Amino acid sequence: MSMLEVQSIDVFYGASRALSEVSIAAEVGKVTCILGRNGVGKTSLIRAIAGLQPIAAGSIAFDGQQIAKLSTAQRARAGIALVPQGREIFATLTVEENLKTGYACLPRATRNIPDEIFELFPVLKSMLSRRGGDLSGGQQQQLAIARALVMRPKLLLLDEPTEGIQPSIIKDIERVIELLRSRGEMAIVLVEQYFEFARRLADNFVILNRGRISMADNREALYGEDVRKHLTV
Ligand SMILES: Nc1ncnc2c1ncn2[C@@H]1O[C@H](COP(=O)(O)OP(=O)(O)OP(=O)(O)O)[C@@H](O)[C@H]1O
Ligand SMILES: [Mg+2]
DSSP states (O other), rough: SSSSEEEEEEOOOOOOOOEEEEEEEOOOOOOEEEEEOOTTTTHHHHHHHHHHOOSSSSEEEEEEOOOTTTTTTHHHHHHEEOTTTTOOOOOSSHHHHHHHHHHTTSSSGGGOTTTTTHHOHHHHTTTTSSSSGOOOOHHHHHHHHHHHHHTTSSEEEOTTTTTTTOOOHHHHHHHHHHHHHTSSEEEEEOOSSSSHHHHHEEEEEEEETEEEEEEEEGGGGGGGHHHHHHHHO
């Protein structure tokens, strides 16, 4: 059984439909990629999983439990962490304070920043008292991922982590995602428009087109002709 099973969900903004009958699954120790052009519904899907966007139909199962009726905070406590598009770092809070917001949903006794956060992102250790807004875009992205990891998630949702980031830090982020996958402790869902990055990391993938799944397959298919066709529609 998959850690995450989204079945045939619909999402609306008022009368306008953003997702139609979208299904996706994610397994522990695997990276599942959501691909697709601008405005096809990638963020809507990931926000629906995190509980930031209600669904009008379908179901979302996480770790064997139906979660569609749970609040965002309840889903976070259950182990779902989101690294949002655009990072959403608190600019006036320090790096350390930003990290602490990541575990606010946890019981008091487990509110701490594991040392391994600084093994994954050494740069953050020397910047703990700097303000979030003073960090570079790449450092902010690393902080956003670290903030999600302090709650020790079972499902990590990453929305376009390479957007506007310089290549050296993209490499660092890639290594971290590979390491997290290899530990086999969480399922990872990665939204990406940087195709080569997605191809290097994906175990399986879906392509969204105008709110619908137009293709779903495993990593080998990312080297085929079909993918290009679906991505250029
Ligand atoms: N809050 C909102 N209110 C109304 N419409 C919205 C809202 N958020 C998104 N939409 C619309 O829903 C559709 C899907 O948007 P979404 O942000 O999910 O796409 P996306 O694939 O993440 O795009 P991008 O690649 O630009 O991040 C778009 O047509 C968008 O304009
Ligand atoms: Mg988006």
